[in-house]
Amino acid sequence: MDAQSGRYKREIKTLVAMTRIYCKGNHKTSQTPCEVCKAFLAYAEGRLQRCPFGEEKEACSKCEIHCYSKEKREVTKIVMRYAGPKMLFRHPILSLYHLLDL
Numbered sequence: 001m002d003a004q005s006g007r008y009k010r011e012i013k014t015l016v017a018m019t020r021i022y023c024k025g026n027h028k029t030s031q032t033p034c035e036v037c038k039a040f041l042a043y044a045e046g047r048l049q050r051c052p053f054g055e056e057k058e059a060c061s062k063c064e065i066h067c068y069s070k071e072k073r074e075v076t077k078i079v080m081r082y083a084g085p086k087m088l089f090r091h092p093i094l095s096l097y098h099l100l101d102l
Helices: 006-026 035-049 069-089 092-101
Strands: none
Touching: 006 035, 006 069, 006 092, 035 069, 069 092
16 A cells, blocks of 8 residues: 555554554553554554555455454454544544444
């Protein structure tokens, strides 16, 4: 996916917002995201940049190709389950776009 595209930027922004919410609520570090969450975000961004479907990609949960390792898919599910409901109040526009992408 083109790193300059609007969709790419929005997906990264959404992932960062969700990870910050998760990290703040679960890791309780003074700086969010913590080092563990930063590493996860770097991994996810790298995978998104190399998505073979580019701008036409579906939501990762619907994709037939799984770019993430099994472990990282589980981390993503945990982060999204925790942060998803909170996103509606903290980032309503990003939430709406994310829901429309599903």
